[in-house]
Every structure is written in structure tokens, then in C-alpha cells.
Amino acid sequence: MNAVFVLGLAILVIGVLSVAFVRPKTYVARLINLEIPAWGLLLVMLAYDEALALLTFVAVTAISTFVIVRLMEWRDASC
Amino acid sequence: MIEYLVFAAAFGLLLLGLHRKVIARVQMRPGPPVWQEILHALKFSFKSTWIPKTASAALYVGVVLVGIGIWSAALFIVLAGESILILFAIYMLHKVVEHGFGLSSGSPYGKFGGVRSVISAASEIPLFVTIAAIYLFTGSLLLRDITAYQAVHGPFLLIAPPVAIAMYLVILSKLPYGPFSIVESKELVSGYKTEHFGVWRAGISVIDGLKTFVLLYAFVAIFVGAVPFWAALVIMAVILVSLSFVCAITPMLSPFDSVTIQGLITGLMLAYVGYLWWVMP
Amino acid sequence: MIALYLVAAIAVFAAIRVVIERNTGRKLPYANVMNFAVAGTLVLLLDHPLSLVAAAAYFVGSTLEANAVASTYAGGVKR
Amino acid sequence: MIPDYSIGLLVAFASAGVAFFALMRETDGLHRLLLTDLIEVVTLAFIALVGTDLAEALILPGLVVGVSELIALSEIYRVKEGYVRPPAAGLRIEVMESAPGILAAILVVYGIVLSGFSGGAVAGLGVIFYFLCRDHSERFELIETASGYSWVFWIVAFFVFMLLPQYWFFAVMLAGSAILVKVLAKMSLIGTMRGGPNA
Amino acid sequence: MLIITRISRFVSNFQNLVALFAGACIIISLAGILSLPLGFEEQQLYPKTLDPASSLYPYDRGGVPFGTTEVVVQYPENSPYAGYVTAYLTPLSQYLADHTHYLGTTIVAHPGGIIDEILYNTRGLDTVVETSILFAAFAIASYLYRREAK
Amino acid sequence: MKRKTVSLGLAASATVIVAAWAALAAALIPLWAAETAIVIAFPALVIFLGLWWRAPGGEEDIPFIGY
Amino acid sequence: MIVALQVAFGLVALLGAVSTALTRDSYGKVISLGILVAGIVPFIVDRGYLDVAITVSLIAPVVTIFVLMAVRRAEA
Amino acid sequence: MPEIGGSDLFVLEFGDILHYYSPYTLTLFLLALIFTGLAILSRPEGQVDIAFGGDAYYAKETAVSEMRFRRFMTIACGLATMGAMGSGDIFNFTLFASLVGITNVGIVAAVKSRHVLDAAYEYGIVAMVATLPLFGGAALILATTGTLSIPALAAGAIAVPPVGKALLALGVIGEGMAPFYAAKAEMFRAPGAPYVIMCSLSSLLIFLRVVEIAITI
Amino acid sequence: MLGEFLHILAAATISWILFVTVDILFRLPEAGGVSGASAVARDIEAGGGALAGGTMMGNIVCSPDASAGTLLAACGVYVAGIPGGLAAALMVFIGNRICHDPGYAGTTGAVLATFVVYAFTQVGFAATDFIAGMVIAILTIQGLSHTHASRLLARLWRIRQ
Numbered sequence A: 001m002n003a004v005f006v007l008g009l010a011i012l013v014i015g016v017l018s019v020a021f022v023r024p025k026t027y028v029a030r031l032i033n034l035e036i037p038a039w040g041l042l043l044v045m046l047a048y049d050e051a052l053a054l055l056t057f058v059a060v061t062a063i064s065t066f067v068i069v070r071l072m073e074w075r076d077a078s079c
Numbered sequence B: 001m002i003e004y005l006v007f008a009a010a011f012g013l014l015l016l017g018l019h020r021k022v023i024a025r026v027q028m029r030p031g032p033p034v035w036q037e038i039l040h041a042l043k044f045s046f047k048s049t050w051i052p053k054t055a056s057a058a059l060y061v062g063v064v065l066v067g068i069g070i071w072s073a074a075l076f077i078v079l080a081g082e083s084i085l086i087l088f089a090i091y092m093l094h095k096v097v098e099h100g101f102g103l104s105s106g107s108p109y110g111k112f113g114g115v116r117s118v119i120s121a122a123s124e125i126p127l128f129v130t131i132a133a134i135y136l137f138t139g140s141l142l143l144r145d146i147t148a149y150q151a152v153h154g155p156f157l158l159i160a161p162p163v164a165i166a167m168y169l170v171i172l173s174k175l176p177y178g179p180f181s182i183v184e185s186k187e188l189v190s191g192y193k194t195e196h197f198g199v200w201r202a203g204i205s206v207i208d209g210l211k212t213f214v215l216l217y218a219f220v221a222i223f224v225g226a227v228p229f230w231a232a233l234v235i236m237a238v239i240l241v242s243l244s245f246v247c248a249i250t251p252m253l254s255p256f257d258s259v260t261i262q263g264l265i266t267g268l269m270l271a272y273v274g275y276l277w278w279v280m281p
Numbered sequence C: 001m002i003a004l005y006l007v008a009a010i011a012v013f014a015a016i017r018v019v020i021e022r023n024t025g026r027k028l029p030y031a032n033v034m035n036f037a038v039a040g041t042l043v044l045l046l047d048h049p050l051s052l053v054a055a056a057a058y059f060v061g062s063t064l065e066a067n068a069v070a071s072t073y074a075g076g077v078k079r
Numbered sequence D: 001m002i003p004d005y006s007i008g009l010l011v012a013f014a015s016a017g018v019a020f021f022a023l024m025r026e027t028d029g030l031h032r033l034l035l036t037d038l039i040e041v042v043t044l045a046f047i048a049l050v051g052t053d054l055a056e057a058l059i060l061p062g063l064v065v066g067v068s069e070l071i072a073l074s075e076i077y078r079v080k081e082g083y084v085r086p087p088a089a090g091l092r093i094e095v096m097e098s099a100p101g102i103l104a105a106i107l108v109v110y111g112i113v114l115s116g117f118s119g120g121a122v123a124g125l126g127v128i129f130y131f132l133c134r135d136h137s138e139r140f141e142l143i144e145t146a147s148g149y150s151w152v153f154w155i156v157a158f159f160v161f162m163l164l165p166q167y168w169f170f171a172v173m174l175a176g177s178a179i180l181v182k183v184l185a186k187m188s189l190i191g192t193m194r195g196g197p198n199a
Numbered sequence E: 001m002l003i004i005t006r007i008s009r010f011v012s013n014f015q016n017l018v019a020l021f022a023g024a025c026i027i028i029s030l031a032g033i034l035s036l037p038l039g040f041e042e043q044q045l046y047p048k049t050l051d052p053a054s055s056l057y058p059y060d061r062g063g064v065p066f067g068t069t070e071v072v073v074q075y076p077e078n079s080p081y082a083g084y085v086t087a088y089l090t091p092l093s094q095y096l097a098d099h100t101h102y103l104g105t106t107i108v109a110h111p112g113g114i115i116d117e118i119l120y121n122t123r124g125l126d127t128v129v130e131t132s133i134l135f136a137a138f139a140i141a142s143y144l145y146r147r148e149a150k
Numbered sequence F: 001m002k003r004k005t006v007s008l009g010l011a012a013s014a015t016v017i018v019a020a021w022a023a024l025a026a027a028l029i030p031l032w033a034a035e036t037a038i039v040i041a042f043p044a045l046v047i048f049l050g051l052w053w054r055a056p057g058g059e060e061d062i063p064f065i066g067y
Numbered sequence G: 001m002i003v004a005l006q007v008a009f010g011l012v013a014l015l016g017a018v019s020t021a022l023t024r025d026s027y028g029k030v031i032s033l034g035i036l037v038a039g040i041v042p043f044i045v046d047r048g049y050l051d052v053a054i055t056v057s058l059i060a061p062v063v064t065i066f067v068l069m070a071v072r073r074a075e076a
Numbered sequence H: 001m002p003e004i005g006g007s008d009l010f011v012l013e014f015g016d017i018l019h020y021y022s023p024y025t026l027t028l029f030l031l032a033l034i035f036t037g038l039a040i041l042s043r044p045e046g047q048v049d050i051a052f053g054g055d056a057y058y059a060k061e062t063a064v065s066e067m068r069f070r071r072f073m074t075i076a077c078g079l080a081t082m083g084a085m086g087s088g089d090i091f092n093f094t095l096f097a098s099l100v101g102i103t104n105v106g107i108v109a110a111v112k113s114r115h116v117l118d119a120a121y122e123y124g125i126v127a128m129v130a131t132l133p134l135f136g137g138a139a140l141i142l143a144t145t146g147t148l149s150i151p152a153l154a155a156g157a158i159a160v161p162p163v164g165k166a167l168l169a170l171g172v173i174g175e176g177m178a179p180f181y182a183a184k185a186e187m188f189r190a191p192g193a194p195y196v197i198m199c200s201l202s203s204l205l206i207f208l209r210v211v212e213i214a215i216t217i
Numbered sequence I: 001m002l003g004e005f006l007h008i009l010a011a012a013t014i015s016w017i018l019f020v021t022v023d024i025l026f027r028l029p030e031a032g033g034v035s036g037a038s039a040v041a042r043d044i045e046a047g048g049g050a051l052a053g054g055t056m057m058g059n060i061v062c063s064p065d066a067s068a069g070t071l072l073a074a075c076g077v078y079v080a081g082i083p084g085g086l087a088a089a090l091m092v093f094i095g096n097r098i099c100h101d102p103g104y105a106g107t108t109g110a111v112l113a114t115f116v117v118y119a120f121t122q123v124g125f126a127a128t129d130f131i132a133g134m135v136i137a138i139l140t141i142q143g144l145s146h147t148h149a150s151r152l153l154a155r156l157w158r159i160r161q
Helices: A003-020 A027-033 A035-047 A051-078 B002-026 B036-046 B057-080 B084-104 B108-138 B143-153 B161-174 B199-223 B229-249 B255-279 C002-020 C024-045 C049-074 D002-025 D029-048 D053-081 D095-114 D116-133 D140-163 D165-192 E002-012 E014-034 E091-099 E104-109 E114-122 E124-149 F003-025 F031-053 G003-022 G026-046 G050-075 H023-041 H064-086 H090-109 H114-129 H131-145 H150-155 H162-176 H182-187 H193-216 I002-025 I035-046 I051-062 I066-098 I105-122 I127-143 I146-160
Strands: H010-014 H017-021 H048-050 H057-059
Touching: A003 A027, A003 A035, A003 D002, A003 D029, A003 G003, A003 G026, A027 A035, A027 A051, A027 D029, A027 G003, A027 G026, A027 G050, A035 A051, A035 D029, A035 G003, A035 G026, A035 G050, A051 D029, A051 D053, A051 D116, A051 D165, A051 E104, A051 G050, B002 B036, B002 B057, B002 B199, B002 B229, B002 F031, B036 B199, B036 F031, B057 B084, B057 B199, B057 F031, B057 H023, B057 H193, B084 B108, B084 B143, B084 B199, B084 H023, B084 H193, B108 B143, B108 B161, B108 B255, B108 H193, B143 B199, B161 B199, B161 B229, B161 B255, B199 B229, B199 F031, B255 E002, C002 C024, C002 G003, C002 G026, C002 I002, C002 I127, C024 C049, C024 G003, C024 G026, C024 I035, C024 I051, C024 I066, C024 I127, C049 D095, C049 G026, C049 G050, C049 I035, C049 I051, C049 I066, D002 D029, D002 E014, D002 H131, D029 D053, D029 H114, D029 H131, D053 D116, D053 E114, D053 E124, D053 H090, D053 H114, D053 H131, D095 D116, D095 D165, D095 E104, D095 G050, D095 I066, D116 D165, D116 E104, D116 E114, D116 G050, D140 D165, D140 E114, D140 E124, D165 E114, D165 E124, E002 E014, E014 H114, E014 H131, E014 H162, E091 E104, E104 E114, E104 G050, E114 E124, E124 H017, E124 H064, E124 H090, F003 F031, G003 G026, G026 G050, H017 H023, H017 H064, H017 H150, H023 H064, H023 H193, H064 H090, H064 H193, H090 H114, H090 H131, H090 H150, H090 H162, H090 H193, H114 H131, H114 H162, H114 H182, H131 H162, H150 H193, H162 H193, I002 I051, I002 I066, I002 I105, I002 I127, I002 I146, I035 I051, I035 I146, I051 I127, I051 I146, I066 I105, I066 I127, I105 I127, I127 I146
Parallel strands: none
Antiparallel strands: H010 H017, H048 H057
């Protein structure tokens, strides 16, 4: 039971709650809130010394953010 | 080997003829002769045959072959006392074959029949509950082990009646004119069979015959246990007559209602198996 | 040791200031202080040449972030 | 370890429950997509809690599955909603002119050093970032072809491991670089799929 | 009969499908919470040993380069070369390992670490499937994109 | 399909079935092999039999689309 | 790490997380996210993963720029 | 190991991942093979539609590029199904199941009909969300038993938590949608029978396989 | 204990003088290097501060300037002596390029600070004192009161002019 693990779980829960019950309910707000659980999970991985997975996870999260942003861009261009 | 297949197909068709006859009699009609279905199969095999212009040829022909093949395999599995899981897998895959029949021709009626057959996939789920319950008792799913278990403990029909009811309902949903037979209801002409005529339709008849025989025979083997062959045939006929009574007096459900009712039955069965699992040592 | 505690304390202080400040433009200088403090902490935590790189990377990264936020907030480049 | 694991599991299940609850209440397509991304995160939490090397090796496939399904679904969503007009150039800020070159170079070089999945993801991110900010007129098919060939190389490497294990060294190098190129190519293609000159 | 019809109407609309599935998942999550605590099996495959003093931290699993290393695998007889990859360092990673202390992740990510061992050698099929998933997903996205672009 | 192809197919499938049956009776092959052979050949036999004795085929046509 | 520092940076990270979750303004959210990262990076460094820390702190602004693209669109 | 699908016929080794075939899984494997072959051989049918307000009718044509793409996806789906049938490792099985899910979406995603695309999207969301129960279940089993190999789990007296099994089953249901066919039924309205049929087949097959796994372990 | 405190305070004063001088010499308060700096300046002015000071603060926020140079140089000296400081200067240079900063305030500041910090380490100061000192120094500018800090900077800027 170390501090990083507990902190990670706490941030994960905060993040999940904030994404699930997002205020104001806009796409952007949800997208930004989505980062919080990701960082929480990162801390959990850190607690188990999964450095490589952590690294990949950060990069992949960035890519998936980009995918969603790109979709939102198309959406705004067409509406 | 081949004689079993021919006998099973013929006897299965005979049972279907009996089914129609009983329904007709219950509904105060004279009905067709009992061997009508066999005559049908022969008649279709003499008719002129081609493949529709719009059809996807390989699939159109292939599903007929696959359909006959899987039910022949199913018959051998039941006869050899192999795993009933295989039997039920084939039973579920029959759905895909029906679907292939319906979609391969390009006919709108066939397509709707096929789509409905997909929707009615819920009817297969009680099977797995049956499997799970049987496994809880016997610890094996090989048919010969199940038969051996029944030789010691008596027929499953008495040990676990709800399971037998589940399988009974599954067979019911595969029979024509039943409450769950949404794939063949008459507003869709002949459902998924609409565009398979001539020899192909004869093939479907063989499939139907084999299917009826195998399912009823498996029911006897699983829930009654080892009986002489003639006795098994008699029991099958009795079960079929009881099914015909059900078919004759119940209305056909709308597609999604049928799915819902089957889903609810599955839920009940699941609860029953959960209870069994709880009380079993 | 005192330096480390001091820097960490300043980081917490700055973080609190960022959170309670309401104006976006004025949030950024506080965040800047926090970045300074965290970059200092990184080096103080681990005395190794690479931690200098880590501190520099963190600092440059967070400055870039602040720059991007401020520029977007300002409405981007006027053309 | 035992209480740790159970507490982690409690949090993970609770998060899953909350996330699914939100998904159940949601009806808008794009919001649903965002929530599936959240669920991916919770999925990874389940795997991360195991905490062995194996768990780490399992996280990587989990990650890739999540992001690839996200890519496919976002494209389906776009087509289904009929967003056909490509977006105009987006953000116009100064750092977009200066940062990408250097940052992308750092990320790509580091990614090549890392190699394998992690390297592919890091380098791919760098390339995306570069394409995002610059005009791009590279050949779409060319990158796809490169990625296809590297996939084949990786399969070859896999069979070398299985059939000719004495050449494992060759296979490791081949696999590492092939995966790198493959993931890099795939990810960078996302960066180019934004409409514009080469669409 | 009314309730059945209502259920049917709900199920028949595929917009409700996600909700249905999510509901099922919530039930299972609750079941999961109720079944806690679950014991953690200590005898794991590929366990970890951490040695903060090593320059390969956190991935130092011991062993000699080009020799064998002890790796707990499920079927040791199927992968006779298990453990070779774990110990192997390329010249670049050897150089980094000799001169620095905090680059363990980078060094091991370079071909030839325990993760590569698992991903490419003993559990290689996972990687094949996983890249195929990426490939399939990407094929879908690029097909749709290019069809629109034409 | 030509008459000849159909005859050949019928003959082939019948031969397979008979051969499998005979070999099983003579205990040359195990039961499962005979069953597999028959499962493969029986569908072909049914279809070819029908095609062999059927009336001449008609013109290709579109599916039934209503009365 | 020393307990006091753990508490301090844990506090920073939690503060960042909570304020990201509660802030309604998009720019405020992005800045709060920066606080969250600032709280997390010292933990990574403390474990000795300097290479990871470098990469993470370089990727974080890239994510921010991606998000800002969306923020810009939403407000325009 | 309880031989619920008959005794093992043969085992393929890929390092720590085994592929084994019992009569049951072999049957399923062969069916997947047959239908993949049919999909390769046959061309899509032209769906006949009746033009309203007259006796006219027309047959929908499938464009060649669309046909090739969907055939490719179908073959991929078939291969994934065959892999899932034999897989002797839980995580590997879940990956194959995810591949089945994504290729199923791909098969219908190429259709240019709004209605079909809507259904494909909904189904895609479910398929993606289903990775949580799938991978979560696999991870839970790994953590509580220390192994992922199905033969090893089946052989020993290792207690696999029922929650793990339930998660696994639920995940496969989500990937294949075997019982909730509502969305799939919409997908099946798409033309291209040989391809669409593979959606149905693959989901049934992985469902059948997971039943075997859940009973065995 | 107390001595270390005094050292840190002294270091803070020295760093403060150093970076403010360099920044003002390099004309940071004159104009925002990027649009973001101007936006920060505008907001600070709206809060009651002075525009020139706000501009300088905005520039500090948006790009590594002499203050960042001083901090990183102190870090560099702490971990590796003079070469470390020069390496820090190089990184600040790269940072400047990344952040679209046309000037060389950061680099110059870093090089100067390297020698200053190194010189002070020879007379009993620790490099860590300068790290903490620099953080305190930046706190006084950016973190306590924007209004007063910007007015002070504006006054200094007027002297430079």
C-alpha cells in the first residue's frame, strides 16, 4: 500500500466521476476531463513499476485525443 | 451408415407429416396424408432447377450442402454418443444456414426470413442452460456418460424437469407452425425457403427431416436414457404429437415478442441453474 | 534539504493560487511559478546529470503549454 | 499484496460501474465515443493491477486494441453523420510554427531508440504532431505500403521464433524494427487523414 | 402481456442496445464488488524482481548476455530459447547501460528486454493478433476516408 | 451444368459412400473416418441425384417478388 | 521520497485533478491539467525513471495543443 | 481436464500460447473454414427491391471496390474466428474475439446506407466497450490463478472466480452480440450475403467457444 | 540551519537582480514576443497592474527567459559544475526555439548565471541555495501580487529607457 498507488486510485476515481457526470456537458469539457483518469492510471502503473507500459500509454492517449479532436474538427467544418 | 441417414431423413419427414396431420385434426380439418412431406421431397427433386439471376451462386448452392452435411454429422454424433456440446453447436449453426438460404438469393422475402431467423437467435440460449445443468449433475457432456448416469440414477426427465422443459421449448421453436416459428410465417411467403426451389428445396426437405429426427432422438437420449431403438421411435412420436398440440392451439407471436418470451424463459432457467449450483455439493 | 522543502512548499502555494485565481490570463504567471518550483524539485530529488535534462524538458514543456494556452486564449495570430 | 489487489479491484469495478452507468444514460453519438475511451482506461486499470511483467506485456495489446477501434469508429461516425467538408486549418498560434519541428524530431529519434510498440507510438505521435502543424503532401499509399511490408516482416520474425529459434537474435531485431515502422506508419497516417491537399 | 410487449419494443430498437449492454456490465460490476476480496495468487508467470541499484532498473532480470536467464514461463519446453532475449543488449543499449543509471526503460525497450521476450517470443501470437487488429481497424478507417475523398 | 458432369458427380459421391461403407465393414478404416467421408459425400449425393433425374432446367430468372 | 514531499506533491496532483473536474471554463481546465501533471512528474522522477519523466513531460504539451484545437473550435 | 468437447486431437505450440483442437472446436473450426471459403468463392447477390407504386423492380449492385474490401474483411473475420476456435490461452482468445468484433463492424461499415451505418456504429460502440469485460476478465483470472493457459486452468484444482468467467462471457456476448441480435439484424439488411453471413457465423462461433471455456476452466 | 536560510535569501536576491537586469537589457517589457504574452499583459493591466511590467511577466510565462536560464544553470551547476551550466544554456536555447522566442535573453542569462553560481559555490554557497533562491525570486515577481510586481518592473523599465 504505497502513496503512489493510493494517489493513483484516488485520481482515477475523481477522473471517472468527472467524465461520467461532466459539467458543463460539452464535448470539449468531456475530452479534457478524459485526461484525468488517464493520469490516475499512469500513477497506478507507476506504483507497479510498469514503466514501459506507462510510456506507451501516455503516447497512445495523446494519439486517441488527437483522433477525437480530428473528428470534432470535421464536425465543426460541416455543421 | 448411409442407411441410418436415409432412414433418419425419411422418418423425420414422416414425423413432420404427422405433425401437420395432428395440427389439422386438432383444428377440425382433414389435413394432408402423413407421408405428404416425403412426397414433397420427392416431388421437388423432379422439378426443373436453376439458380436465380441475382443470386450469389456459390453461397446459394453451398448452404444446401452445408445444411445436409451438418445434420448428417449431428446424427452420427448422437449415434456415437459423442459430446452434446457439438450437437448443440450444430443446432445453433443451423441458424447461419437458414440465414444463408434467405440472403443468398437476393429475394426480399428470403431476406426478411433470414433476418427474422437471426433475430430469433435468442431461442438457442436455453440450450446452454440445459448444458450447464446437465454438466452440474454428470460432470461430463459426452452423451454416453449421460446415458450411463441415467442408467444409475434414473431419467433426467424426473431428476431435473425444468431442464427438460427448456429443451422441449427449444425443439418447439424449431418446428413449423409453432408459436415461435416467426421465420416461416406466411406473410413472408415461405420465409428463407422462398427462393430455393427444385432440387435445392428437396435438399431443404432432407435437412428438415434429419433435423427433426436428430433433435427428438437427442431429447430421448438425454432425458429418458438408453431405451431400445423401437421404443425410442415411439417416444419420439409421442413427444412430437404433444408438440403438435401445442402448435395447434397457440397463436404465432410477433418476432420481438417471441424473442422476449424466450429471453425470459432463459432468465428463469438461469435462475434454476444458479439454484442447482448453490444446493449441489 | 531545506531547499527541497522550500521549493515544494512554494509549489503547493502556487498551485493553490492558480486554482483560486479566476482570470485565465492571471492564472498563467502562478502556474509559471509552480513550474519553476517543480523543475527545481526534479533536480533536487535526484542528483544526476540526466535529471537536469528532465528538469529542462519539464520546464520547456510546461512553458510551451502555457504559451499555447495563452496564445489560444488571445485568439491566435492576427492576420 | 493481497489487500492491495482487492482495493485496486474495488476501485476498478466501481469505476467500471460508474462509466457504464454514464454510458447507459447517454444518447449522443460523440459523447458515447468519448465514454468508450473512458472505458478503455478502466480496462487497462484491470490489467495493470496484476503487476507482473506479463501484465505489462498485456497492457500493450490492450492499448493498441483500444486506439485502433477508436480510429475505426471515429471514421464510421464521421461518414455516418455525413461530415464531408474537410476542416480548414485550425489553431493559428506562434508555437505551432516553431515547436513541431524540434519536438517531433526529439520524439521520433527517441521512438526509434525505443523501438517496438512503445517506440512506434512515441514516434507516431511525433509525426502526427508534425503533420498537424505543417502542410503535408506525402503519398498516402506509400506509407500504407511501408506499413504493410513491415507487418509482413513481423510475421516472418514471429515464425523465425517459432520454427528456427536458434536465429532468435535476428528475429528480435527484425520484429522490433518492423513493429516500429508499422505502428509509426499507422499513427502518422492518422495525422494525414485530415483532408487538405492530398486528400 | 403488456410488459412483454414493452420489453420487446425496447429491445427491438437498436439505439437502446448500448444501454442494454451497459446495464448488463453494471450488474456484473456489482457482482464483482460483492465477490471481493479476491485472493492474489503469488505464484505468477513472469514475476518481477526489482533491483534499484541496477542500471537496467526496473527491468533487470539478471542473466548473462547470450546465455540463459531464468524466466518463469508456462511451457518452458515449447520455447527453448526463453531467457536469451532477456539478457541481450545491443551495442547502443550496452553503452547506455554502462554510462548511465536512470535509463533502464529506454535500454530495455530497445530490442532485447524482458518485454520483448514476452511479446515476441513466448507470447508472440498475441502480438500477431494485436497488430492484425490495428491493421483491420486501419483498413476500415482508410477505406472510408479514401472513398469519401474520391 | 452438363448432364455428364452431373453423372460423374453422382457416381463419385456414390462411390465414396460405398467405399467408406465397405472399408468400415472390413475394418480397414476407423469409424470416424468413415463417418467423415459419408458426411462429406452425402450432401453431394442428394443434390446430384436430384439434378440427375430432374426435368430440363429453365431460363435464369429473377427472384419471386410478389403475386 | 520523504513523506512531507509525497504529501505536498500528492496534494498538488489532487488539487489539479479536482479543479480540472470542477472548473467550467475550458482554459481553466487545461491549466488545471497542467497542475495535475506538475504533481505527477516528481513521483516519476523519484522512482528513478528519468527517461520516462522526460518523455512524459514532452508529450504533455502536445496533448494540450491537441485539446486546444478543440477548445478553439468550440469557442469560435 | 473435463473433456466436455471430446478428447484433444492435436496441439499446436506457439511458445506459451497453445492451440488445441478437440472434436468440438475442430467442428467449429471447419465450419468457419467452409464459410470463409464460400465467401471467397461467391460474388455478392443483387438484392432485389420493388420500386413502390408500380410493378417495377431493380437489383442493387455492389461496387467492385466495396466488394473487395468487404471480402477482405470477411476473410480476416474468418481467420480470426478460426484462431479463436483453437486458442488455448485466455488472453489470446480475447484478442481474437476483439478482432472478430472489429472485422464485423468493418464488413458492414463499407455499405453506403445511413441506416446500416447507424446500426454498425451502435454495434461498434458495444464491441469496443466489450473489451472491458473481456480483458478485465482475463486479467482477473490471471491475477487470481497465476496463469492464462486454458489446459493449465482446467487441469489443476485452481478455483477460477465465477466473476472472471462471467466477465469473459459477457465480453464475448458484446463482441458478437449473440443474444441481443437487434442491432445485428439491422446490419444484416445490408446487401452482400456471403460477407454479412460471416458476422452471424463468427459471433455464434465465439459464443459457442466461450461456453466451452467457461465450463472447462 | 539559519545559515542556510540566509544563504538562500542572499541567493534569491542575487538571482533576482541577475535575471531582472538581463531581461530588461534584452527589452522584454517592450513588447509581447507572442500573442499570448500580450494577452497576459492585458489581463494584468486589467487587474490594476502596469502594461510594461505585465508584458515582461507574459514573456516570462511564454518562453524560457533569463529567470529560467538562471534556474536551469543553477541546476546544471548543481549536478555537473560548469559543463552542466553550459548544457543547461543549450537546453534553454532549444527551449527558446521551441517556444517561438526571437530573443536570446534566456541563453545569455543561463551562461551568465552559470559563472555567477559557480563563483558563489567557491565562496561557501551551495548550488541548491541558488535553485531555491531562484524559485523564491520568481515567486516574488509572478506569484505574490501581480499588481505590485508589474508596477515595479515598469518602473525599472522606465529607468532603462
